Structures are given as C-alpha cells and as structure tokens.
Amino acid sequence: MPNTKASDFIHKLHQSQIKLTRQRKLIVEKMVLFKIPFGAEDLYLNGLKKSGLDLATIYRTLNLFAENNWISRIDLNDGYSRYVMKPASSHLHTLLCKACHRIEHLSGCFVEKQQEELRKKGFTSLSHKVEFVGLCPDCNQQERTAL
Amino acid sequence: MPNTKASDFIHKLHQSQIKLTRQRKLIVEKMVLFKIPFGAEDLYLNGLKKSGLDLATIYRTLNLFAENNWISRIDLNDGYSRYVMKPASSHLHTLLCKACHRIEHLSGCFVEKQQEELRKKGFTSLSHKVEFVGLCPDCNQQERTAL
DNA sequence: CTGTATGCAAAACCTTTGCATTGTT
DNA sequence: AACAATGCAAAGGTTTTGCATACAG
Numbered sequence: 001m002p003n004t005k006a007s008d009f010i011h012k013l014h015q016s017q018i019k020l021t022r023q024r025k026l027i028v029e030k031m032v033l034f035k036i037p038f039g040a041e042d043l044y045l046n047g048l049k050k051s052g053l054d055l056a057t058i059y060r061t062l063n064l065f066a067e068n069n070w071i072s073r074i075d076l077n078d079g080y081s082r083y084v085m086k087p088a089s090s091h092l093h094t095l096l097c098k099a100c101h102r103i104e105h106l107s108g109c110f111v112e113k114q115q116e117e118l119r120k121k122g123f124t125s126l127s128h129k130v131e132f133v134g135l136c137p138d139c140n141q142q143e144r145t146a147l
Numbered sequence: 148m149p150n151t152k153a154s155d156f157i158h159k160l161h162q163s164q165i166k167l168t169r170q171r172k173l174i175v176e177k178m179v180l181f182k183i184p185f186g187a188e189d190l191y192l193n194g195l196k197k198s199g200l201d202l203a204t205i206y207r208t209l210n211l212f213a214e215n216n217w218i219s220r221i222d223l224n225d226g227y228s229r230y231v232m233k234p235a236s237s238h239l240h241t242l243l244c245k246a247c248h249r250i251e252h253l254s255g256c257f258v259e260k261q262q263e264e265l266r267k268k269g270f271t272s273l274s275h276k277v278e279f280v281g282l283c284p285d286c287n288q289q290e291r292t293a294l
Numbered sequence: 295c296t297g298t299a300t301g302c303a304a305a306a307c308c309t310t311t312g313c314a315t316t317g318t319t
Numbered sequence: 320a321a322c323a324a325t326g327c328a329a330a331g332g333t334t335t336t337g338c339a340t341a342c343a344g
Contacts (some may be wrong), residue, residue: 019317019318019319020318020319021317021318022317037314039308040308040309041308055308055309056310056311059308059309059310060310063309063310079307079308080307080308081308
C-alpha cells in the first residue's frame with residue numbers, strides 16, 4: 001500500500017471545492033515524504049523543479065493548504081516558513097529536535113484544564129499550541145561521542 | 148519609581164559583556180512601554196527614529212537581546228518579527244488575543260510532568276513553549292456588540 | 295587606546311503579485 | 320464554456336551586511 005498518506009490527503013482535497021491539478025498532487029506526494037518540517041524551497045529542489053513546477057505555485061499551494069488547516073506552520077525562527085502535515089487531532093503538540101529537526105506529534109493534552117479556566121474568564125475562540133524543543137536521543141548521543 | 152523594568156533590564160546588560168550605548172538604553176526604554184508584541188519598526192516609528200537611531204541598529208539590538216534570551220520572539224505569522232520582554236520565569240506560557248495582540252504571561256506550568264517523561268526517554272536540553280490564542284473578553288464583546 | 299557599535303546605503307532574502315496562458319470541472 | 324490554477328517575471332517588504340566613523344570600557 002504505497003502512499004496511503006498521500007492518497008488520504010488527496011481525498012481531503014477532493015471533498016473540498018478546490019481543483020485537483022497535476023501540480024497539487026505532486027506537491028502532496030512530495031510533502032508526505034518529509035519526516036522533518038519542510039519549506040517551499042525544500043519541495044522545489046527535491047524533485048518538484050524537475051517536474052516543471054514553479055516556486056510560486058508551491059508557495060501558493062502551501063498557503064492554500066495552511067489556510068484550510070491541512071498542514072501546520074512551524075516556526076524555526078530562521079526566516080524560512082516550514083510546514084508539517086497535520087496530525088489527526090486538531091491542535092498541535094510537538095516535540096522537535098533542534099539538531100536534526102525530527103518532529104514528533106505528542107499524544108495526550110495536559111492543558112485542556114488550563115484552557116477551560118481561560119474560557120471561564122471570558123476568552124473565546126481559544127486554541128493552543130504546545131512545543132517542546134530539545135535534542136533527541138540520537139543527536140544527544142552524537143554530541144557525546146563527538147567529544 | 149519610574150521605569151523599574153527598564154533599569155532592571157539595563158542592569159542585566161551591565162552584567163554581561165556588551166557595551167551600554169545610548170542607542171541600547173533608548174531601545175530598552177522604548178521596549179518596556181509596549182504592552183503588545185513589538186517589532187523593529189514599531190520601536191523605530193514610535194520615537195527612536197526621532198532620537199536619531201537607525202533601523203539597522205534596532206534590528207541588530209533586537210537580535211542581540213533575543214540571542215541572550217532577554218526577549219522572546221513571538222510569531223504572529225505575518226512576515227514580521229515581534230518580540231516581548233521575557234517574564235521572570237525562564238520559559239514562555241502566553242495567552243495572546245488575536246484581535247488586539249494583548250499578551251498575558253500565564254503562571255503555573257502544566258507540562259513539567261510531560262517534559263520529565265520526555266527526559267526519561269532520552270531527550271535532553273529540553274525547553275517548552277505553551278501558547279494560547281483566542282479573543283480576550285474585550286475584543287470578544289466588541290464583536291458581539293458590533294452585530 | 296582597542297575593539298565594538300552605529301549610520302548609511304546597498305544588497306540579500308523569502309514571499310507575493312500581475313498577467314497571459316493553460317487546464318479542471 | 321467558465322472559472323480557477325499555473326508559469327514567468329517582476330515587485331514587495333523585511334531583515335541583513337559592508338564599510339567608514341564614532342564611541343564605550
């Protein structure tokens with residue numbers, strides 16, 4: 001079963017109003033191959049350019065996907081917009097390795113209670129994001145053995 | 148006691164190796180006046196330009212402060228880097244109103260336990276960020292009365 | 295004094311946009 | 320056929336950088 005992820009994603013596109021173009025399919029198929037957050041240029045230089053896609057198309061598509069909440073923007077604070085495929089759950093709880101950028105989606109939410117308190121105080125339309133950043137076991141080990 | 152915040156901050160600068168210039172003092176004194184996340188241009192157009200500061204100096208200074216963890220970058224996802232003064236506690240738990248950009252630092256941390264579990268799994272140098280985004284009571288009310 | 299910080303101007307950078315053309319539904 | 324999406328090229332806006340000068344320690 002190759003690319004279940006990609007076809008699931010494309011299925012989502014189908015159900016919406018947007019048109020399913022060759023370019024968008026290619027972008028989706030490329031996105032799912034990334035295990036770390038990817039930017040427009042990452043997709044472009046890793047095959048999409050060869051397929052004849054324009055960088056502008058990729059930017060437009062990534063914006064479209066993000067607006068529809070099909071992907072999430074990750075801020076690595078280097079002036080470069082990156083995205084990750086959205087996990088099944090709506091909001092984002094991530095664990096990011098600052099060395100290799102490997103990203104994990106965490107299950108379990110420890111802040112629902114806190115959010116509920118804020119709601120009681122009069123805040124509405126609440127959403128939240130929990131981000132852990134650190135060194136994953138692999139990168140941590142590399143640093144040690146490098147000494 | 149005017150500008151306790153500013154002098155506290157400047158005191159921190161003193162203790163580090165960096166030089167305390169007229170420009171840096173002015174930037175600090177301006178920063179503390181902002182109750183919402185501020186960008187370089189915000190500082191520039193709100194008095195620092197009149198004081199003769201250059202935008203480049205402000206960018207350099209904001210980068211310097213952020214590298215030293217004296218201020219924190221906030222990503223509002225509009226292609227504009229903003230910062231907030233760091234709260235006393237090291238890490239960031241914020242509540243941001245998406246309408247007026249008013250920001251609150253939340254006390255109490257509900258994710259320490261989760262972080263401890265990650266540490267046990269082999270992750271190191273862990274830090275975390277918890278961000279709530281929503282409409283504050285004031286903005287929420289405005290939307291309602293606008294109907 | 296020495297080395298860092300600033301001002302100025304230009305460049306770099308990522309991202310967006312206009313418009314004619316192509317392609318989907 | 321109608322409208323949305325793409326490619327191409329150019330512009331946009333924020334942030335960075337080089338270099339001579341000024342300044343803090």
